[in-house]
Amino acid sequence: MEEKKKEELEWRRKTWKLVSKVRLESPLIQCITNFVSMDLMANTLLSAGASPAMVHSLEEIHEFTPRVSALCLNVGTLSSSSLPAMIAAAKLCSQLDIPWVLDPVAVSASSFRFDACVQLVQFKPTVIRGNASEIISLSSCSLQSSAASMGVDSTHGSMDAVEAAKLLAQTSGAIVAVSGATDIVTDGNQVVGAHNGVPLMQKITATGCAVTALIAAFVAVDKSHALDAAVSALAVFGVAGELGMKMAKGPASLRMHLIDSLYGLDEATLQSHVNITSLC
Numbered sequence: 001m002e003e004k005k006k007e008e009l010e011w012r013r014k015t016w017k018l019v020s021k022v023r024l025e026s027p028l029i030q031c032i033t034n035f036v037s038m039d040l041m042a043n044t045l046l047s048a049g050a051s052p053a054m055v056h057s058l059e060e061i062h063e064f065t066p067r068v069s070a071l072c073l074n075v076g077t078l079s080s081s082s083l084p085a086m087i088a089a090a091k092l093c094s095q096l097d098i099p100w101v102l103d104p105v106a107v108s109a110s111s112f113r114f115d116a117c118v119q120l121v122q123f124k125p126t127v128i129r130g131n132a133s134e135i136i137s138l139s140s141c142s143l144q145s146s147a148a149s150m151g152v153d154s155t156h157g158s159m160d161a162v163e164a165a166k167l168l169a170q171t172s173g174a175i176v177a178v179s180g181a182t183d184i185v186t187d188g189n190q191v192v193g194a195h196n197g198v199p200l201m202q203k204i205t206a207t208g209c210a211v212t213a214l215i216a217a218f219v220a221v222d223k224s225h226a227l228d229a230a231v232s233a234l235a236v237f238g239v240a241g242e243l244g245m246k247m248a249k250g251p252a253s254l255r256m257h258l259i260d261s262l263y264g265l266d267e268a269t270l271q272s273h274v275n276i277t278s279l280c
């Protein structure tokens with residue numbers, strides 16, 4: 001019991017430290033993302049204190065990517081014209097030891113998307129964050145899609161994906177995060193759960209994409225502790241959702257109040273809401 005209490009306090013301390021560090025250092029986060037998520041992703045990063053830049057062109061990668069603090073790649077609206085820039089940016093980050101995060105949106109939608117995600121994973125993402133269906137699909141070695149799990153929304157609960165997430169972490173070397181009612185984060189051995197958030201967050205498109213970008217910002221300021229950074233970003237985003245929900249009337253106003261709550265988050269409020277536990 002005493003040990004559990006100590007662990008809870010330690011997570012609260014770590015989480016606030018990372019929130020403060022992002023606000024202080026304002027890391028530059030390059031996002032090559034889908035057309036749906038760009039606005040929410042940029043606004044989430046700004047309200048957290050980071051500096052977003054949606055720099056997509058292949059022609060700009062060699063000059064721009066070496067200067068960023070972290071990269072966020074998202075295949076939500078992948079095309080043959082956007083993939084080469086993603087590959088070039090991932091390759092540079094892996095060569096230059098710049099942390100980068102992959103969001104394998106709807107990985108089982110097509111073999112084109114599945115193969116692209118498998119190729120990107122070879123460039124050693126620091127963190128992979130998806131919903132449960134996406135992590136289960138990416139973790140299996142071949143494309144096995146059913147109509148129910150082909151879209152961007154999850155048809156599985158996050159706890160269904162624990163073993164798949166551990167396996168993907170072991171085979172890729174990445175920290176793997178699965179969003180859901182409980183957000184799961186694993187390095188292939190340890191599994192941590194962040195229990196914050198509200199179900200209505202699923203009814204705002206691109207909240208998953210936005211939290212992946214927030215993970216990139218947290219990893220940018222503490223790249224040697226990527227698991228802690230991923231858990232903290234997920235918990236902070238969930239707390240912002242809980243605070244926003246107190247003022248929201250539906251998904252559209254939750255979106256606005258979530259961003260406002262993230263921007264205004266103070267130490268006492270964060271610490272009284274953060275709910276992180278070890279799952280094994």
Ligand SMILES: Nc1ncnc2c1ncn2[C@@H]1O[C@H](COP(=O)(O)OP(=O)(O)OP(=O)(O)O)[C@@H](O)[C@H]1O
Pocket residue numbers: 105130131132152153154179180181182183196197198199200201202204205206207208209210211234237238
């Ligand atoms: N049932 C739930 N209860 C609380 N929070 C939830 C629940 N489901 C999702 N969330 C939160 O909503 C956010 C988005 O997670 P979700 O799993 O819906 O991502 P996603 O499917 O990748 O979304 P998108 O593709 O629209 O970006 C996360 O912060 C997650 O913690």
Ligand SMILES: Cc1ncsc1CCO
Pocket residue numbers: 034036037076077105152205206208209
């Ligand atoms: C709806 C949608 N389609 C491709 S990306 C995206 C945003 C949520 O992932």
Ligand SMILES: [Mg+2]
Pocket residue numbers: 103105106130131152208209
């Ligand atoms: Mg998603």
